[in-house]
Amino acid sequence: MELSNVTTFLQDLEEIQELMKCQACNNPDKTLGRIKICGHYSCKTCLKKSDTSCPKCKIFCTNADIAWKNIFTESESIILNLKDLLLQAVKRAEPKKNGNTFEYLNKTYQINFIDDQRVNTKGETPLHVACKRKNVKDVKNLIKKQSDLNAQDFAGWVPLHEAIESGSKEIVEILLAHGALVDVPGEEYTTPLHKAVITHNADIVDSLLKSGANKNAVDFLGRKPVDYINKDDPVERLFNIEYITDRIEHLFCSKKIIAFCYYTELIYMKKLKQNKIKIEENYNPKKITHFIMRKNHKISVSILKAMLDGCSIRPQEWIDDYLKGNYFIDIPTYNFISLTSLNNGIRKATLNKLLRLPKLFDGMNFFITGHTTAAIIYGMKVSKDSLVAIITSGGGKVLHRAPTTSICEEKVNFPYHASKSNAKCCNYIIFQEERPPVLMYQMPELKHRSSKWLIDCAVNFTICD
Secondary structure, eight states: OHHHHHHHHHHHHHHHHHHHHTTTTTOOTTEEEEEETTOOOOHHHHHHHSSSSSSOOOBBBGGGGGEESSHHHHHHHHHHHHHHHHHHHHHHHHHOOOOOOETTTTTTEEEEEEEOOHHHHHTTOHHHHHHHOOOHHHHHHHTTTTTTTTTTOTSSSSSHHHHHHOOOOHHHHHHHHHTTTTTOGGGGGGGGHHHHHTTHHHHHHHHHHHOOTTTTTOOOOOOOGGOOTTTTGOOOOOGGGOOOOOEEEEEESSSOOOOEEOOHHHHHHHHHHHTTTEEEESOOOOOOSEEEETTTTTHHHHHHHHHHTEEEEEEEHHHHHHHHTTOOOOGGOOOSSHHHHHHHHHHHHHHHHHHHHHOOOTTOOOOEOOOOOOOEEETTTEEEHHHHHHHHHTTTTTTTSOHHHHHHHHSSOOOTTTGGTTTTOOOOEEOOOTTTOSSSOOOSSEEEEEHHHHHHHHHHOOOOO
């Protein structure tokens, strides 16, 4: 029996115990007699006081009309024993934390370090395929072998999406029970809850909501899951129920390291080489897994690119911990770099990658105007090429022509990381800080912003207002 079902059963037992009271004095600690004529239950004290009538409805009765052996007296001890057993089951089933857990935005996460996952030509892992084929046995075996529950194929789908598409509630609940992320946005930011609603599967919608699925998640078109519910669809009532969950969601990291050393001290590079850890001489986000730097480094375009590319950024001192087998870091509190704003940005970027969320500038278009000479921002030279590199690393698109207002109004989407005030702004014209244009757009779909604004977005890993 699922933990959620056990909890519901316990609530039902509580309601039954509420009924097992004298219907005259509401005392639950007395033996109840059933008056056969009217069906009411009463304790000896109340029956004695009422003499020859039912204490509840006052109908005439005698001692012969009272049954002291009834369903309540016979089931009381059984209910108490059953309740005790269920409470023990709940306690055993409660998720247990290990040393690789951390708290973030009112959720608990556990990091698992696993081997690389093989994929097919679509980017699908064997777990994706097993979910598509509704093969429960293979799903269970792959989970035992520590498959990445949140692996995304080239379209952004995770195994949970595939299980929902196949209509297998059993596999959905297996994945959720083992800590699969419940809100990963796939193609066009379609979350598992969006997909379950679109496929009209009320049972799976219920399972997702009980596991804490976000009802307010917005897809590429700005629509929430509830916006896809058809009129009179019974699924709608599920969205009015408030669920409480304390799941631990699992995140997955590769044990493998291919490092790029960014002004790293020679002693640390030597340690990597001695332990046969590969070091790439040139930065290539498709090859490297870890970007190693000094904690006291200043903001640079290279660091920002690595953040936005989704590389694992680590201070050089972390190498000592890694070589001792201490892979885990408490990301929300970890000090990656001395600069506070950049440190917070790296934390967000690291979590963004682990939570399988879109890149910072995903769904956004940029046209860069001016910038014939490099601008100095936070002590670093920022050229037009630097801005292009930052935008593309963050998943944004660089336009070669300025967007027109009519096109912007016709083609509207909702970038994943956009703030509420800029929810549907997917077009930006970037101007040089010291050379603002005379006419600046501030439309909901098109805005002018400076190059410093763009750098601030990257440093803080957020779309600034």
